[in-house]
Amino acid sequence: MDIVERLVAIANSFLWDYALIIFLCGTGLYLTIRLRFIQVREFIYSIKHAFSSASLKGEAADEHGMSSFQSLVTSIAGQVGTGNLAGTATALVSGGPGAIFWLWISAFFGMATIFSEATLAQKFKRYKDGQIIGGPAYYIKAAYKGTLGKILAALFAIFIILALGIMGNMVQSNSIDAAFANSIPVNKSIIGIITASISGFIFLGGIKRIASITEKVVPIMGILYISGAVIFLIFNITKIPNAFYMIFVSAFNPKAVIGGSLGIGIQQAMRFGVARGLFSNEAGMGSTPHAHAIAKVEHPCQQGAVAMMGVFATFIVITLTSLVILSSGLLQDNVYNLSSPNLISETYKGISLTQEAFKTKFGEAGVLFIAVCLLFFAFSTIIAWYFFGEQNIRYLFGQKIAKVYGVIVVIFIFIGSTLKVDLVWALADCFNGLMVIPNLLGILALSPLISKLTKDYNKFKKKKN
Incomplete structure (x- = not known):
């Protein structure tokens, strides 16, 4: 296991310390400029x-796809998960408060990236095995003709199957277990069995059941968590300005906030900010286009605009989570003023830090509140990530293997609840990083087409008005 941890650490160091920070942010910046700040121009329309068409009981999804809102909440189900609660805490501990600033930057440029992903997914969707299907594998294959396109598309499909369906869902079940272990005394195996069993039941229902569950769970879980976080911040309102100060100053001068002993530099803040940002909003990763591809819309860019709301939703949840943790005083008390800077990492890991923050105002009820929220967040993500992975199983092997894949995912959901959190997160980061590469290569190659579709979209809106 130690060898695996070292190999994963080396891979993550290369991917996240250098390559992907430049590639992700660079692509987002390029698309933002080329599309003339689409995330600003289309923001109101996007909302x-x-x-x-928002509804807790919309039209049932079928072989022709699902409604635009159902596609959005399915994508948000994948985006708003442990990356927003546990991942934000991890970013704060590992990269300092400045990591949150880079999370925000990642989200802003990510809105242009996800607009492009969703638009291309709509453009290249197709019928296969009697139902509508789409995703990055299809537009990557179209972007690079011949053998290269087939290889890149296949690599993406393999990476996402491993990254989300296997490693990613292990992260979700691991975090559910950790959250409840901190609030109620229950055996890990029991939580793992319950999570895996309910997941398997939903998987068997196919796209109809997945859309039906996500359109109900996602709005409810969002309102629940945001309400709790806002109430907490009202109690701590005098500490919010200092929390923002720590975020902005630490982004560019970490020593001014946390001291030199921690060794947290700007690059480390960027590294964890962008990595956790990707895991939170998934822009550029190529996961959410699978949901947006099957939305019933009149123009590809319509769903591209809608997709930006998914990233914005993660921005809200991340901001609230970071402000709760920073205003709670936990980091100052347990890290910044201690001679042993690693104590926080040994005391609180991931979701437990978020729980301890809520505990400072709400007591044990705060710990249980986050456990319940994380159950909704992580469980909805498990559903969405299974769906994203299944679309690529269909791409590679067809309909027959899909059920076998479902069984494998259920098994790994159970296994994930028993692993140590550091290795699970590290593996997730590694596979997330690998799937980014072919996806962004496809988007960049098709950027002229995205620009052309956006111009046509402007004409389409004028006609509609």
């Missing part, structure tokens, strides 16, 4: 169109 209106995303929620105009």
Whole structure:
């Protein structure tokens, strides 16, 4: 196991300390400029169109796809998970408060990236095995003709199957177990069995059951968590300005906030900010386009605009989580003023830090509140990530292997609840990073087409008005 940890650490160091920070942010910046700040220009329309068909009981999904809102909440189910609660805490501990600033930057440029992903997914969707299907594998294959396109598309499909369906869902079940272990005395295996069993039941229901569950769970879980976080911040309102101070100053001068003894530099803040940002909003990763591909819309860019709301939703949850933790005083008390800077890492890991923050105002009820929220967040993510992985199983092997894949995912959901959190997160980071590469290569190659579709979209809106 030690050898595996070292190998994963080396891979993550290369991917996240250098390559992907430049590649992700660079692609997001390029698309932002090329599309003339699409995330700003289309923001209001994105909100209106995303929620105009909002319903807890919408039209049932079928072989022709699902509604635009159902596609959005399915993608948000994948985006708003442990990366927003546990991942934000991990970023704060590992990269300092400045990591949150880079999370925000990642989200802003990520909105242009996810607009492009969703638009391309709509453009290249197709019918296969009697139902609508789509995702990055299809537009990557179209971007690079011949053998190269087939290889890149196949690599992406393999990476996402491993990254989300296997490693990613292990992270989700691991965090569910950790959250409940901190609030109620229960055996890990029991939590793992319950999580895996309910997941398997939903997987068997196919796209219809997945859409039905996510359109109900996602809005409820969002309102629940945001309400709790806002109430907490009202109690701590006098500490919020200092929390923002720590975020902005630490982003560019970590020593001014946390002291030189921690060894947290700007690169480390960026590294954990961008890594956790990707894991939180998934922009550029190539996961959410699978949901947006099957939305029933009139123009590809319509769903591209709607997709930006998914990233914005993660921005809200991340900001609230970071402000709760920073205003709670836990980091100052347990890290910044101690001679042993690693104590926080040994005391609180991932979701436990978020729980301890809520505990400072709500007591044990705060610990249980986060456990319940994380159950909703992580469970909805498990559903969405299974769906994303299944679309690529269909791409590679067809319909027959899909059920076998479902069984494998259920097994790994159970296994994930028993592993140590550091290795699970590290593996997730590694496979997430690998799937980014072919996806962004496909987007960049098709950027002229994205620009052309966006111009056509402007004409389409004028006609509609």
